[in-house]
Amino acid sequence: MPQESLACISCDTMKSNAQINLGPEAFGQSAVKQRDDGMCCGPTKSLFEMLFQTEMAAQYYYSSSSQSLIDIAEEYADCEKETNDKQPIAKVVGIVGFKPSYIIDGHHKILWNKNGQTFYANNCLHLELEGEIFIRQPGYYIVSSQLNLRRQNETDTPINETRPTTFIHHVDLLSHKYGTTGVLMQTKKSIEINGVYFTSFLSAVFKLNKYDRLSVSISQPDLLDIGHSNDNFQIYYTYNLQ
Known part of the structure; x- marks a missing residue:
């Protein structure tokens, strides 16, 4: 039987200020688990569903000073320019x-x-x-x-x-x-x-x-x-x- 692909990405990538909590209790019965080193691991499909949900929440709350992916990208860009x-x-x-x-x-x-x-x-x-x-x-x-x-x-x-x-x-x-x-x-x-x-x-x-x-x-x-x-x-x- 084919196996579902698995992946790990930084949990920080999926965080936003749009009232999203990615602590261990946020995952519940989800197949995605947060490791002690700050990586979120699980089926690729589940990871992308969570990433999509956090981005949609960020877009919704943008008008009330939330942090959307455009803000995250700005922070990454500034950091990248300084740290090379x-x-x-x-x-x-x-x-x-x-x-x-x-x-x-x-x-x-x-x-x-x-x-x-x-x-x-x-x-x-x-x-x-x-x-x-x-x-x-x-x-x-x-x-x-x-x-x-x-x-x-x-x-x-x-x-x-x-x-x-x-x-x-x-x-x-x-x-x-x-x-x-x-x-x-x-x-x-x-x-x-x-x-x-x-x-x-x-x-x-x-x-x-x-x-x-x-x-x-x-x-x-x-x-x-x-x-x-x-x-x-x-x-x-x-x-x-x-």
Whole structure:
């Protein structure tokens, strides 16, 4: 009989501040067990179910100052830059322009590297002219993107009734292994006539293959606050299952 694959990942990876408790009592009858060394071990399927649940909880509580995967990735990125760890990582910051997306018709792919905070290391590469992050080590990665939309004011061109009222924010994938393109994740925001400032963000964990290329695309670049210092796109390697 085939055996279910097993794996271990750091329990810290699955923690969030979204009222999630990963102490021993949290596992109950779960097949996933927490070891004394801080690793959570069990069937791969069960591990990913728990990882998904904690991320959904983090997303739900984000508006009340919870920590979602985008916050975790930010912390990892800052730590990586200081310690020069060997984990693959890339963080691109600051919007410098756009080019037509070849993955989503009518969308605009973002080009990055405005203010010198962009960095990448250890089998991740920033393809600056393409606006893409190039993966050279397979594994499971936290992928996140944050964009800030500008506030509409008296000096801006008014949003009229014929203008699209939905802002779409994608993270897209070009797969070298499978020869395909597609959307990894997306969010949509309704734009009010008088417009208000808000942040659009995406974060999740994905299994990426060698030579995958990731990018961010949007529907309406004119709505972005491109001078905002917190516009970024980043990936952080967590682990791999052989």
